[in-house]
Amino acid sequence: MTNGLVLALIGAALAALLAGIGSAKGVSLVGEAASGVVSVDPSKFSKVLLLELLPGTQGLYGLIAAMFILIRTNVLSGNAAELTVQQGLAFLAASLPIAVVGLISGIMQGRAAAAGVSITAKKPEHNGKAIIMAAMVETYAILALLVSVLIIMKISV
Amino acid sequence: MSGTKYANAVGAVRAMENTLLSKNDIDQLINSKSRAEMEAVIASKVGSSSGETLVSVWEMLHEYAPDCKELEILLYKNDFHNLKAVLKAVISNRDPSDYYISPSNVELSVLTEAISKKDYSLLPEYMRKAAEEAYELVTNTLDGQLSDSLIDKASMQAMQKSAADFGSEFMQKYSQLVTACADIKTAYRCSILNKSAQFMENAICGSSDLEKEPLLKAALGGTESLFTFLEGTPYSSVAALLRDSAAKYEKWCDDVIMELAETARMQAFGSDPLAAYYIAKEAEIKNIRILSVCKEFGADKETITERMRKLYV
Numbered sequence: 416m417t418n419g420l421v422l423a424l425i426g427a428a429l430a431a432l433l434a435g436i437g438s439a440k441g442v443s444l445v446g447e448a449a450s451g452v453v454s455v456d457p458s459k460f461s462k463v464l465l466l467e468l469l470p471g472t473q474g475l476y477g478l479i480a481a482m483f484i485l486i487r488t489n490v491l492s493g494n495a496a497e498l499t500v501q502q503g504l505a506f507l508a509a510s511l512p513i514a515v516v517g518l519i520s521g522i523m524q525g526r527a528a529a530a531g532v533s534i535t536a537k538k539p540e541h542n543g544k545a546i547i548m549a550a551m552v553e554t555y556a557i558l559a560l561l562v563s564v565l566i567i568m569k570i571s572v
Numbered sequence: 573m574s575g576t577k578y579a580n581a582v583g584a585v586r587a588m589e590n591t592l593l594s595k596n597d598i599d600q601l602i603n604s605k606s607r608a609e610m611e612a613v614i615a616s617k618v619g620s621s622s623g624e625t626l627v628s629v630w631e632m633l634h635e636y637a638p639d640c641k642e643l644e645i646l647l648y649k650n651d652f653h654n655l656k657a658v659l660k661a662v663i664s665n666r667d668p669s670d671y672y673i674s675p676s677n678v679e680l681s682v683l684t685e686a687i688s689k690k691d692y693s694l695l696p697e698y699m700r701k702a703a704e705e706a707y708e709l710v711t712n713t714l715d716g717q718l719s720d721s722l723i724d725k726a727s728m729q730a731m732q733k734s735a736a737d738f739g740s741e742f743m744q745k746y747s748q749l750v751t752a753c754a755d756i757k758t759a760y761r762c763s764i765l766n767k768s769a770q771f772m773e774n775a776i777c778g779s780s781d782l783e784k785e786p787l788l789k790a791a792l793g794g795t796e797s798l799f800t801f802l803e804g805t806p807y808s809s810v811a812a813l814l815r816d817s818a819a820k821y822e823k824w825c826d827d828v829i830m831e832l833a834e835t836a837r838m839q840a841f842g843s844d845p846l847a848a849y850y851i852a853k854e855a856e857i858k859n860i861r862i863l864s865v866c867k868e869f870g871a872d873k874e875t876i877t878e879r880m881r882k883l884y885v
Binding site: 444445447448449450451452454455456459525526529530532533536537 | 576579580581582583584585586587588589590636840841
Protein backbone atom coordinates (compact mmCIF):
# COMPACT_ATOMS: atom_id res chain seq x y z
CA MET A 416 0.00 0.00 0.00
CA THR A 417 1.48 3.33 -1.04
CA ASN A 418 1.50 6.55 1.00
CA GLY A 419 -0.75 8.06 -1.65
CA LEU A 420 -3.38 5.40 -1.07
CA VAL A 421 -3.19 5.93 2.69
CA LEU A 422 -3.87 9.65 2.17
CA ALA A 423 -6.85 8.83 -0.09
CA LEU A 424 -8.25 6.44 2.51
CA ILE A 425 -7.83 9.10 5.21
CA GLY A 426 -9.87 11.39 2.95
CA ALA A 427 -12.62 8.76 2.60
CA ALA A 428 -12.62 8.18 6.34
CA LEU A 429 -12.84 11.92 7.10
CA ALA A 430 -15.79 12.36 4.75
CA ALA A 431 -17.76 9.58 6.42
CA LEU A 432 -16.56 10.44 9.92
CA LEU A 433 -17.07 14.19 10.16
CA ALA A 434 -20.31 14.32 8.16
CA GLY A 435 -21.56 11.38 10.23
CA ILE A 436 -20.72 13.18 13.49
CA GLY A 437 -22.57 16.26 12.23
CA SER A 438 -25.64 14.18 11.44
CA ALA A 439 -25.51 12.28 14.71
CA LYS A 440 -25.37 15.51 16.70
CA GLY A 441 -28.11 17.12 14.64
CA VAL A 442 -30.46 14.15 14.74
CA SER A 443 -29.93 13.65 18.47
CA LEU A 444 -30.75 17.29 19.19
CA VAL A 445 -33.97 17.15 17.17
CA GLY A 446 -34.70 13.78 18.77
CA GLU A 447 -34.47 15.35 22.23
CA ALA A 448 -36.84 18.16 21.32
CA ALA A 449 -39.18 15.78 19.48
CA SER A 450 -39.27 13.36 22.41
CA GLY A 451 -40.31 16.21 24.67
CA VAL A 452 -43.24 16.99 22.38
CA VAL A 453 -44.25 13.35 21.89
CA SER A 454 -44.10 12.68 25.65
CA VAL A 455 -46.89 15.24 26.04
CA ASP A 456 -48.71 14.77 22.73
CA PRO A 457 -47.97 11.41 21.02
CA SER A 458 -50.22 12.32 18.06
CA LYS A 459 -47.47 14.65 16.77
CA PHE A 460 -44.98 11.80 16.28
CA SER A 461 -45.16 11.65 12.48
CA LYS A 462 -44.82 15.40 12.11
CA VAL A 463 -41.76 15.73 14.33
CA LEU A 464 -40.22 12.61 12.77
CA LEU A 465 -39.92 14.43 9.43
CA LEU A 466 -37.95 17.18 11.15
CA GLU A 467 -35.74 14.65 12.91
CA LEU A 468 -34.83 13.01 9.60
CA LEU A 469 -33.53 16.22 8.00
CA PRO A 470 -30.09 16.47 9.66
CA GLY A 471 -29.50 12.78 8.91
CA THR A 472 -28.69 13.45 5.24
CA GLN A 473 -25.20 14.85 5.85
CA GLY A 474 -24.06 11.46 7.07
CA LEU A 475 -25.35 9.94 3.81
CA TYR A 476 -23.50 12.57 1.76
CA GLY A 477 -20.31 11.75 3.62
CA LEU A 478 -20.87 8.08 2.83
CA ILE A 479 -21.42 8.86 -0.87
CA ALA A 480 -18.18 10.86 -1.07
CA ALA A 481 -16.29 8.09 0.75
CA MET A 482 -17.73 5.45 -1.62
CA PHE A 483 -16.65 7.50 -4.64
CA ILE A 484 -13.09 7.65 -3.30
CA LEU A 485 -13.08 3.90 -2.59
CA ILE A 486 -14.41 3.15 -6.10
CA ARG A 487 -11.99 5.52 -7.85
CA THR A 488 -9.03 4.01 -5.96
CA ASN A 489 -10.26 0.46 -6.72
CA VAL A 490 -10.19 -0.40 -3.02
CA LEU A 491 -13.62 -2.01 -3.22
CA SER A 492 -12.61 -4.28 -6.08
CA GLY A 493 -9.69 -5.57 -4.05
CA ASN A 494 -7.15 -4.27 -6.53
CA ALA A 495 -6.13 -0.98 -4.89
CA ALA A 496 -4.42 1.55 -7.14
CA GLU A 497 -0.79 2.51 -6.61
CA LEU A 498 -1.32 6.20 -5.87
CA THR A 499 1.38 8.84 -5.69
CA VAL A 500 1.46 11.22 -2.71
CA GLN A 501 0.12 14.00 -4.96
CA GLN A 502 -2.83 11.83 -6.04
CA GLY A 503 -3.49 10.83 -2.43
CA LEU A 504 -3.43 14.46 -1.34
CA ALA A 505 -5.83 15.31 -4.14
CA PHE A 506 -8.34 12.72 -2.83
CA LEU A 507 -7.82 14.01 0.70
CA ALA A 508 -8.50 17.58 -0.47
CA ALA A 509 -11.55 16.40 -2.39
CA SER A 510 -13.04 14.91 0.78
CA LEU A 511 -12.72 18.12 2.78
CA PRO A 512 -15.76 20.06 1.46
CA ILE A 513 -18.30 17.42 2.46
CA ALA A 514 -16.37 16.47 5.62
CA VAL A 515 -16.25 20.00 7.04
CA VAL A 516 -19.53 21.34 5.66
CA GLY A 517 -21.26 18.06 6.55
CA LEU A 518 -20.10 18.36 10.16
CA ILE A 519 -21.14 21.98 10.61
CA SER A 520 -24.34 21.89 8.55
CA GLY A 521 -25.49 18.70 10.32
CA ILE A 522 -25.25 20.42 13.70
CA MET A 523 -26.76 23.66 12.45
CA GLN A 524 -29.60 21.91 10.66
CA GLY A 525 -30.26 20.05 13.90
CA ARG A 526 -30.63 23.38 15.69
CA ALA A 527 -32.96 24.73 13.02
CA ALA A 528 -35.06 21.56 13.00
CA ALA A 529 -35.20 21.42 16.82
CA ALA A 530 -36.46 25.00 16.82
CA GLY A 531 -38.97 23.89 14.18
CA VAL A 532 -40.21 21.23 16.58
CA SER A 533 -41.53 24.10 18.73
CA ILE A 534 -43.57 25.32 15.75
CA THR A 535 -44.97 21.84 15.23
CA ALA A 536 -45.78 21.52 18.94
CA LYS A 537 -47.70 24.78 19.11
CA LYS A 538 -49.08 25.09 15.57
CA PRO A 539 -49.03 21.67 13.86
CA GLU A 540 -50.72 23.10 10.77
CA HIS A 541 -47.52 25.13 10.12
CA ASN A 542 -45.27 22.07 10.19
CA GLY A 543 -44.38 22.58 6.51
CA LYS A 544 -42.84 25.98 7.27
CA ALA A 545 -40.66 24.44 9.97
CA ILE A 546 -39.47 21.79 7.48
CA ILE A 547 -38.71 24.38 4.77
CA MET A 548 -36.68 26.54 7.16
CA ALA A 549 -34.62 23.59 8.37
CA ALA A 550 -34.22 22.26 4.82
CA MET A 551 -32.58 25.53 3.70
CA VAL A 552 -29.42 24.45 5.55
CA GLU A 553 -29.36 21.34 3.37
CA THR A 554 -28.42 23.44 0.31
CA TYR A 555 -24.87 23.94 1.55
CA ALA A 556 -24.35 20.28 2.32
CA ILE A 557 -25.50 19.43 -1.24
CA LEU A 558 -23.15 22.04 -2.74
CA ALA A 559 -20.25 20.66 -0.69
CA LEU A 560 -21.06 17.10 -1.81
CA LEU A 561 -21.18 18.27 -5.42
CA VAL A 562 -17.74 19.90 -5.16
CA SER A 563 -16.27 16.83 -3.44
CA VAL A 564 -17.67 14.43 -6.06
CA LEU A 565 -16.58 16.63 -9.00
CA ILE A 566 -13.02 16.77 -7.69
CA ILE A 567 -12.94 13.01 -6.96
CA MET A 568 -14.14 12.27 -10.52
CA LYS A 569 -11.53 14.55 -12.09
CA ILE A 570 -8.48 13.12 -10.31
CA SER A 571 -6.53 11.02 -12.75
CA VAL A 572 -5.58 7.64 -11.34
CA MET B 573 -23.66 22.84 22.13
CA SER B 574 -24.32 24.65 25.42
CA GLY B 575 -26.74 26.92 23.57
CA THR B 576 -29.02 23.97 22.90
CA LYS B 577 -29.61 22.89 26.50
CA TYR B 578 -32.99 21.58 27.60
CA ALA B 579 -34.19 20.86 24.03
CA ASN B 580 -36.26 17.97 25.38
CA ALA B 581 -37.82 20.03 28.18
CA VAL B 582 -38.56 22.95 25.86
CA GLY B 583 -40.24 20.58 23.37
CA ALA B 584 -42.47 19.24 26.14
CA VAL B 585 -43.25 22.72 27.41
CA ARG B 586 -44.18 23.92 23.93
CA ALA B 587 -46.65 21.05 23.64
CA MET B 588 -48.05 21.83 27.09
CA GLU B 589 -48.49 25.50 26.26
CA ASN B 590 -51.44 24.41 24.12
CA THR B 591 -53.25 23.50 27.33
CA LEU B 592 -52.90 26.99 28.82
CA LEU B 593 -56.07 29.03 28.92
CA SER B 594 -56.38 31.46 26.01
CA LYS B 595 -58.15 34.83 25.84
CA ASN B 596 -61.23 33.08 24.41
CA ASP B 597 -61.24 30.62 27.30
CA ILE B 598 -61.03 33.45 29.82
CA ASP B 599 -63.91 35.25 28.06
CA GLN B 600 -65.92 32.04 28.25
CA LEU B 601 -65.09 31.70 31.93
CA ILE B 602 -66.15 35.29 32.59
CA ASN B 603 -69.45 34.67 30.78
CA SER B 604 -70.08 31.33 32.48
CA LYS B 605 -73.15 31.29 34.70
CA SER B 606 -72.25 28.55 37.14
CA ARG B 607 -69.29 26.87 38.73
CA ALA B 608 -70.02 23.72 36.73
CA GLU B 609 -69.86 25.72 33.50
CA MET B 610 -66.51 27.15 34.56
CA GLU B 611 -65.19 23.68 35.37
CA ALA B 612 -66.32 22.48 31.94
CA VAL B 613 -64.40 25.26 30.16
CA ILE B 614 -61.25 24.49 32.14
CA ALA B 615 -61.61 20.76 31.62
CA SER B 616 -62.01 21.29 27.85
CA LYS B 617 -58.33 22.16 27.69
CA VAL B 618 -56.46 18.90 27.12
CA GLY B 619 -54.38 17.95 30.15
CA SER B 620 -55.64 20.89 32.13
CA SER B 621 -57.76 20.79 35.22
CA SER B 622 -58.78 23.14 37.96
CA GLY B 623 -57.02 20.77 40.34
CA GLU B 624 -53.65 21.24 38.66
CA THR B 625 -51.40 22.98 41.12
CA LEU B 626 -48.10 24.76 40.83
CA VAL B 627 -46.60 21.79 42.67
CA SER B 628 -47.44 19.45 39.80
CA VAL B 629 -46.18 21.99 37.26
CA TRP B 630 -42.94 22.35 39.20
CA GLU B 631 -42.52 18.57 39.51
CA MET B 632 -43.04 18.20 35.77
CA LEU B 633 -40.45 20.88 34.97
CA HIS B 634 -38.02 19.29 37.42
CA GLU B 635 -38.59 15.92 35.80
CA TYR B 636 -37.73 17.24 32.34
CA ALA B 637 -34.82 19.43 33.46
CA PRO B 638 -33.53 18.06 36.79
CA ASP B 639 -30.20 19.88 36.56
CA CYS B 640 -31.69 23.29 35.79
CA LYS B 641 -30.67 25.10 38.98
CA GLU B 642 -31.57 28.61 37.79
CA LEU B 643 -35.25 27.65 37.79
CA GLU B 644 -35.05 27.33 41.58
CA ILE B 645 -34.87 31.14 41.77
CA LEU B 646 -38.58 31.15 40.92
CA LEU B 647 -39.26 29.45 44.24
CA TYR B 648 -37.16 31.75 46.43
CA LYS B 649 -40.21 33.85 47.30
CA ASN B 650 -41.94 30.69 48.59
CA ASP B 651 -38.81 29.61 50.46
CA PHE B 652 -38.57 32.91 52.29
CA HIS B 653 -42.30 33.05 52.94
CA ASN B 654 -42.00 29.60 54.51
CA LEU B 655 -39.07 30.82 56.57
CA LYS B 656 -41.29 33.59 57.98
CA ALA B 657 -44.05 31.09 58.71
CA VAL B 658 -41.78 28.56 60.40
CA LEU B 659 -40.00 31.22 62.42
CA LYS B 660 -43.26 32.48 63.88
CA ALA B 661 -44.63 28.97 64.37
CA VAL B 662 -41.53 27.76 66.21
CA ILE B 663 -41.47 30.79 68.50
CA SER B 664 -45.18 30.54 69.30
CA ASN B 665 -45.22 26.71 69.45
CA ARG B 666 -47.68 26.32 66.62
CA ASP B 667 -47.87 24.00 63.65
CA PRO B 668 -46.24 25.71 60.66
CA SER B 669 -47.75 23.36 58.06
CA ASP B 670 -50.89 25.51 57.73
CA TYR B 671 -48.81 28.42 56.47
CA TYR B 672 -46.33 26.46 54.36
CA ILE B 673 -46.46 27.22 50.63
CA SER B 674 -45.56 24.64 48.00
CA PRO B 675 -43.62 24.24 45.76
CA SER B 676 -40.54 25.18 47.67
CA ASN B 677 -36.82 24.42 47.48
CA VAL B 678 -36.70 23.67 51.21
CA GLU B 679 -38.93 21.07 52.79
CA LEU B 680 -40.97 22.00 55.83
CA SER B 681 -39.24 19.42 58.04
CA VAL B 682 -35.80 20.77 57.13
CA LEU B 683 -36.87 24.35 57.71
CA THR B 684 -38.47 23.50 61.06
CA GLU B 685 -35.45 21.53 62.23
CA ALA B 686 -33.03 24.29 61.16
CA ILE B 687 -34.97 26.97 63.03
CA SER B 688 -35.85 24.99 66.15
CA LYS B 689 -32.27 23.66 66.54
CA LYS B 690 -30.72 26.89 65.31
CA ASP B 691 -28.74 24.76 62.88
CA TYR B 692 -28.79 27.06 59.89
CA SER B 693 -26.30 24.91 57.98
CA LEU B 694 -29.28 22.68 57.12
CA LEU B 695 -30.64 25.49 54.96
CA PRO B 696 -29.47 26.44 51.49
CA GLU B 697 -26.62 28.95 51.55
CA TYR B 698 -28.85 31.78 50.29
CA MET B 699 -31.15 31.48 53.35
CA ARG B 700 -28.72 30.92 56.22
CA LYS B 701 -27.76 34.49 57.11
CA ALA B 702 -31.33 35.78 56.79
CA ALA B 703 -32.70 32.94 58.93
CA GLU B 704 -30.17 33.55 61.68
CA GLU B 705 -30.63 37.33 61.68
CA ALA B 706 -34.42 37.09 61.57
CA TYR B 707 -34.46 34.62 64.47
CA GLU B 708 -32.25 36.85 66.60
CA LEU B 709 -34.31 39.90 65.68
CA VAL B 710 -37.67 38.37 66.43
CA THR B 711 -36.55 36.79 69.72
CA ASN B 712 -34.86 40.00 70.90
CA THR B 713 -37.46 42.53 69.79
CA LEU B 714 -40.61 40.39 69.34
CA ASP B 715 -41.25 42.63 66.31
CA GLY B 716 -42.65 40.32 63.65
CA GLN B 717 -43.02 43.09 61.10
CA LEU B 718 -39.35 43.96 61.35
CA SER B 719 -38.22 40.38 60.91
CA ASP B 720 -40.67 39.94 58.01
CA SER B 721 -39.24 42.93 56.19
CA LEU B 722 -35.72 41.64 56.82
CA ILE B 723 -36.65 38.27 55.31
CA ASP B 724 -38.44 39.87 52.33
CA LYS B 725 -35.40 41.98 51.59
CA ALA B 726 -33.10 38.96 51.95
CA SER B 727 -35.33 37.06 49.52
CA MET B 728 -34.88 39.70 46.84
CA GLN B 729 -31.18 39.99 47.48
CA ALA B 730 -30.85 36.21 47.17
CA MET B 731 -32.77 36.22 43.89
CA GLN B 732 -30.59 38.93 42.43
CA LYS B 733 -27.38 37.27 43.60
CA SER B 734 -28.30 33.80 42.34
CA ALA B 735 -29.49 35.18 38.99
CA ALA B 736 -26.18 37.01 38.59
CA ASP B 737 -24.21 33.90 39.65
CA PHE B 738 -26.03 31.72 37.11
CA GLY B 739 -25.51 34.39 34.45
CA SER B 740 -29.08 34.01 33.27
CA GLU B 741 -30.20 37.25 31.64
CA PHE B 742 -33.86 36.24 31.92
CA MET B 743 -33.57 35.48 35.62
CA GLN B 744 -31.65 38.70 36.23
CA LYS B 745 -34.44 40.71 34.61
CA TYR B 746 -37.02 38.67 36.51
CA SER B 747 -35.37 39.28 39.87
CA GLN B 748 -34.94 42.98 39.11
CA LEU B 749 -38.61 43.31 38.20
CA VAL B 750 -39.77 41.40 41.28
CA THR B 751 -37.50 43.54 43.45
CA ALA B 752 -38.64 46.81 41.87
CA CYS B 753 -42.32 45.87 42.23
CA ALA B 754 -41.85 44.94 45.89
CA ASP B 755 -39.71 47.98 46.64
CA ILE B 756 -42.25 50.38 45.12
CA LYS B 757 -45.03 48.74 47.13
CA THR B 758 -42.99 48.94 50.33
CA ALA B 759 -42.00 52.56 49.68
CA TYR B 760 -45.64 53.48 48.97
CA ARG B 761 -46.92 51.82 52.14
CA CYS B 762 -44.12 53.32 54.22
CA SER B 763 -44.88 56.79 52.89
CA ILE B 764 -48.57 56.39 53.77
CA LEU B 765 -47.80 55.06 57.25
CA ASN B 766 -45.02 57.63 57.85
CA LYS B 767 -42.50 54.90 58.58
CA SER B 768 -39.01 55.93 59.70
CA ALA B 769 -35.96 56.06 57.48
CA GLN B 770 -34.49 53.23 59.56
CA PHE B 771 -37.48 50.98 58.85
CA MET B 772 -37.33 51.72 55.13
CA GLU B 773 -33.58 51.12 55.15
CA ASN B 774 -34.26 47.61 56.44
CA ALA B 775 -37.22 46.93 54.15
CA ILE B 776 -36.20 48.31 50.74
CA CYS B 777 -33.80 46.16 48.75
CA GLY B 778 -32.94 48.20 45.66
CA SER B 779 -31.89 47.06 42.20
CA SER B 780 -29.98 48.45 39.24
CA ASP B 781 -33.28 49.65 37.71
CA LEU B 782 -34.49 51.34 40.86
CA GLU B 783 -31.81 52.30 43.33
CA LYS B 784 -32.50 52.14 47.02
CA GLU B 785 -31.28 55.55 48.27
CA PRO B 786 -33.26 57.83 45.92
CA LEU B 787 -36.39 55.69 46.39
CA LEU B 788 -36.04 55.85 50.16
CA LYS B 789 -35.55 59.64 50.11
CA ALA B 790 -38.57 60.08 47.87
CA ALA B 791 -40.75 57.88 50.11
CA LEU B 792 -39.68 59.87 53.18
CA GLY B 793 -41.07 63.00 51.50
CA GLY B 794 -44.57 61.49 51.28
CA THR B 795 -46.64 59.88 48.52
CA GLU B 796 -46.54 62.86 46.14
CA SER B 797 -42.78 63.06 46.42
CA LEU B 798 -42.64 59.30 45.72
CA PHE B 799 -44.89 59.61 42.65
CA THR B 800 -42.80 62.49 41.28
CA PHE B 801 -39.66 60.44 41.75
CA LEU B 802 -41.17 57.36 40.08
CA GLU B 803 -42.21 59.42 37.05
CA GLY B 804 -38.53 59.95 36.30
CA THR B 805 -37.65 56.24 36.48
CA PRO B 806 -38.27 53.28 34.11
CA TYR B 807 -41.40 52.73 36.23
CA SER B 808 -43.02 56.06 35.33
CA SER B 809 -46.44 54.50 34.61
CA VAL B 810 -46.64 53.18 38.18
CA ALA B 811 -47.30 56.61 39.73
CA ALA B 812 -50.63 56.98 37.93
CA LEU B 813 -51.63 53.42 38.86
CA LEU B 814 -50.87 53.92 42.54
CA ARG B 815 -52.81 57.19 42.53
CA ASP B 816 -55.74 55.22 41.13
CA SER B 817 -55.74 52.02 43.19
CA ALA B 818 -53.40 49.51 44.77
CA ALA B 819 -55.25 46.68 42.98
CA LYS B 820 -54.35 48.19 39.60
CA TYR B 821 -50.72 48.36 40.68
CA GLU B 822 -50.79 44.69 41.75
CA LYS B 823 -52.16 43.75 38.34
CA TRP B 824 -49.47 45.83 36.63
CA CYS B 825 -46.78 43.97 38.61
CA ASP B 826 -48.13 40.60 37.44
CA ASP B 827 -48.50 41.84 33.86
CA VAL B 828 -44.99 43.21 33.65
CA ILE B 829 -43.60 39.83 34.77
CA MET B 830 -45.74 38.17 32.09
CA GLU B 831 -44.36 40.58 29.47
CA LEU B 832 -40.91 39.38 30.44
CA ALA B 833 -42.05 35.75 30.16
CA GLU B 834 -43.34 36.47 26.66
CA THR B 835 -39.78 37.23 25.52
CA ALA B 836 -38.99 33.53 26.04
CA ARG B 837 -41.72 32.45 23.62
CA MET B 838 -39.35 32.88 20.68
CA GLN B 839 -36.57 30.80 22.21
CA ALA B 840 -36.12 27.19 21.19
CA PHE B 841 -33.53 26.19 23.82
CA GLY B 842 -32.37 27.02 27.32
CA SER B 843 -34.12 27.45 30.64
CA ASP B 844 -36.02 30.65 29.77
CA PRO B 845 -39.02 28.89 28.15
CA LEU B 846 -39.28 26.61 31.18
CA ALA B 847 -39.29 29.56 33.57
CA ALA B 848 -41.78 31.36 31.33
CA TYR B 849 -44.11 28.36 31.41
CA TYR B 850 -44.02 28.29 35.21
CA ILE B 851 -44.77 32.02 35.33
CA ALA B 852 -47.60 31.51 32.81
CA LYS B 853 -49.09 28.71 34.89
CA GLU B 854 -48.77 30.81 38.03
CA ALA B 855 -50.69 33.64 36.31
CA GLU B 856 -53.32 31.20 35.01
CA ILE B 857 -53.95 29.76 38.46
CA LYS B 858 -54.15 33.29 39.87
CA ASN B 859 -56.65 34.26 37.14
CA ILE B 860 -58.87 31.26 37.92
CA ARG B 861 -58.74 32.13 41.63
CA ILE B 862 -59.65 35.80 40.98
CA LEU B 863 -62.44 34.68 38.67
CA SER B 864 -63.87 32.26 41.22
CA VAL B 865 -63.81 34.85 44.00
CA CYS B 866 -65.34 37.55 41.76
CA LYS B 867 -68.10 35.16 40.67
CA GLU B 868 -68.76 34.16 44.25
CA PHE B 869 -69.21 37.79 45.26
CA GLY B 870 -71.31 38.56 42.19
CA ALA B 871 -68.88 41.00 40.55
CA ASP B 872 -69.95 42.27 37.12
CA LYS B 873 -68.15 41.22 33.91
CA GLU B 874 -66.36 44.56 33.49
CA THR B 875 -64.85 44.32 36.97
CA ILE B 876 -63.72 40.75 36.40
CA THR B 877 -62.22 41.59 32.98
CA GLU B 878 -60.38 44.53 34.52
CA ARG B 879 -58.80 42.28 37.12
CA MET B 880 -57.69 39.51 34.79
CA ARG B 881 -53.93 39.17 34.51
CA LYS B 882 -52.15 39.16 31.17
CA LEU B 883 -52.00 35.75 29.50
CA TYR B 884 -49.00 33.97 28.03
CA VAL B 885 -50.82 32.61 24.97
